[in-house]
Amino acid sequence: MSFEVHNMDMKTGDTLKIKGKIADDADKFMVNLGSSEGHIAMHLNPRFHDDIDGAVIVCNSMCNHCWDSEHRDSNFPFSKGEEVKVCITFKGDNFEIKLPNGHMIEFPNRLSLDKVTYMSVQGDFKMVSFKYC
Template sequence: MNQLEIRNVEMKVGDTVKIKGKISDEADRFAVNLGSDADHIGLHFQPRFHDCDDGAVIVCNSKCAGCWDSEQREHDFPFNKGDKFKMSITFKGDVFAIKLPNDSVIEFPNRLSLETVTFVSVDGDFKLVSFGCR
C-alpha cells in the first residue's frame, strides 16, 4: 500500500491537483482525500474494484469531525488493474471537479464549504508516480 500525506497545502479555488499512478495487479481500492485535516475531508475519492453492492464503482464522500456523510456512487469506472493512469481534481469553490483517465468529469459538492484545502492524502493499491498542485 502506497501512502502520502501532505499538510499545510494552500489549494485555493481554481487550483488543480494532478496525480499519476500505476494501479497494482491485485488492486482492491485506492483513495484521494482533500480537506483541512484527516477528520475534515471535503472530498474522499475512492475507486473500488470489487464493491459488495456495485462491483466496480467510484465512491465519493465527505467527512466532518470524523463522521462520514452520504456516499455519491459513480458507475463510470475507467480504472484497470495493472494500468498506469492520470487524473486531476480542480477545486472550483462550490464543487470538486474530478477529471478521470477517460476524460469524463465527476463533480462532488463542497459540503464543508471549504475556502482552501490544506490537507491532501493519497493511499491504496497503487504506486504514486507523480503528484502536483497548482
C-alpha cells in the first residue's frame, strides 16, 4: 500500500501526526519526508524482522536516490494488527519522532531542508488519518 502527498508546506516547528493500522501479517512500513521521492530527509522504517537486529526501527536519508548511513533504534513499540499514532516534529536541524510508547528518536536534517514538501507512507500500514500543524 502506498500514499503520497506533494506540495506540502511543513515548516520548522510543525508536527505531522499519522494514525493508521498495521497489517496483521506486517513485515515493515515506511514514512518518508523530504522534497521529492529521490530527496528524503527523514525515512522512518519499522521492521518486524530485520536480518541483523530482529525487530528494529531504521531511520535514514536519501539524496539523489542514494541512501546515507542508517540509524538503528531497537526500541520497538509496534505490534502487528494494532492501530498506532506516530508524531514527527520538524525542528529545522532535525526531526523529532515520537513513537506510540512515548520513546523519542531524533534524526538529523542531513539535507538541510528549510521545509518539507513531500510525504509518502508505504508498506504494511493502512493510514487512517494525517495532519500537520
